[in-house]
Amino acid sequence: MDCFSEDYFSARDKFRGAARETGAEQDSIALAARGPGGEALSIDFAWRGAPAARRVLIHCSGLHGVEGFAGSAIQVQVLRQLPVIAGDCALLLIHCLNPFGMSWLRRANEQNVDLNRNFIFAARRPEASATYARLDPLLNPPFPPRWDGFYLQLIYNLLRYGYGPLKAAIACGQYSYPRGLFFGGQQLEEGPGNYRNWLLQRLPNPQRLLVLDVHTGLGAAGQESLLHSLAATPADELGERLGAVVSADGQENKVLGYRTIGSHEKLYANLYPGCRIDFITHEFGTRPSLQVLSALRAENQWHHFGSGDLNHSAKQRLRQVFCPAESDWQRRIVARGQALVHKGLDLLAAEGCLPPGACHDSQ
Numbered sequence: 001m002d003c004f005s006e007d008y009f010s011a012r013d014k015f016r017g018a019a020r021e022t023g024a025e026q027d028s029i030a031l032a033a034r035g036p037g038g039e040a041l042s043i044d045f046a047w048r049g050a051p052a053a054r055r056v057l058i059h060c061s062g063l064h065g066v067e068g069f070a071g072s073a074i075q076v077q078v079l080r081q082l083p084v085i086a087g088d089c090a091l092l093l094i095h096c097l098n099p100f101g102m103s104w105l106r107r108a109n110e111q112n113v114d115l116n117r118n119f120i121f122a123a124r125r126p127e128a129s130a131t132y133a134r135l136d137p138l139l140n141p142p143f144p145p146r147w148d149g150f151y152l153q154l155i156y157n158l159l160r161y162g163y164g165p166l167k168a169a170i171a172c173g174q175y176s177y178p179r180g181l182f183f184g185g186q187q188l189e190e191g192p193g194n195y196r197n198w199l200l201q202r203l204p205n206p207q208r209l210l211v212l213d214v215h216t217g218l219g220a221a222g223q224e225s226l227l228h229s230l231a232a233t234p235a236d237e238l239g240e241r242l243g244a245v246v247s248a249d250g251q252e253n254k255v256l257g258y259r260t261i262g263s264h265e266k267l268y269a270n271l272y273p274g275c276r277i278d279f280i281t282h283e284f285g286t287r288p289s290l291q292v293l294s295a296l297r298a299e300n301q302w303h304h305f306g307s308g309d310l311n312h313s314a315k316q317r318l319r320q321v322f323c324p325a326e327s328d329w330q331r332r333i334v335a336r337g338q339a340l341v342h343k344g345l346d347l348l349a350a351e352g353c354l355p356p357g358a359c360h361d362s363q
């Protein structure tokens, strides 16, 4: 599908070009990190709708770098077939919140930070769990990727801890191993910090937000999950209006199965305490989770202890597990992603027709 791109730079060009075509208001934040060829990197914005709208659908891609190919493709397609936007609403598309990760085919950013574990506004970060500490040598070995019996050891640990607890211990976020997987960082990273400041300027006082954050890699191939948090609207009502199953984020959800520390929605809760917000992580499954973990581990080894060359199998494999090349998968993701944006805008428009006070109170 031609809305999918070969690399971050062509994705950004497509996004900017499609935004220009629609006459969208555009902006861009330059970041200090550089691409593999020394290129400048940026977070890009396109705003369509009323310039001062306070009811806004925010659509984000690429918080997890390499996962951004899918979200970027959805955004390009949304711009190419622009939906109707009600007079007092706006659609804000945020292209690639982690351009370093997308350009280097990494999930983490330039500081090895998993940005979906980075939004912590408390003074202290939690210690890594005893289980993660025990698994650190297995998950994050200090040498380039090679055969070392990883799967056998993983199976041993699966039997020891059980699938759910092991997955939670590995992936919920850790703040103690800076070269490790799922490291959440020690402060708000440059990209998220600049994005936060940009939001404060451009959207200082929203009344209603629906945030859609696109991710890949969780669930069966092509499976769609809508993980709901902040939850201004009850999940069943939201699901009905969006034409999809909406489930609570975190432990109760079968696909995720654990609660993430420092995840993206906390940014909006922190910035806009008086605003009615529904935050949805729009996840698309790709490959079995053990394959995804193995690919993440190998790429992390290659990044820290190899040359980081993008042609290496560890890089290409990571791309495949987060953005499969199969056209059926790509078509489905774009169709579902586009449909959710359309339904989301319909929802905001319909709420605007309700008499004042008919909406649910904010959480």
Ligand SMILES: [Zn+2]
Pocket: 064, 067, 116, 215, 216
């Ligand atoms: Zn993700």
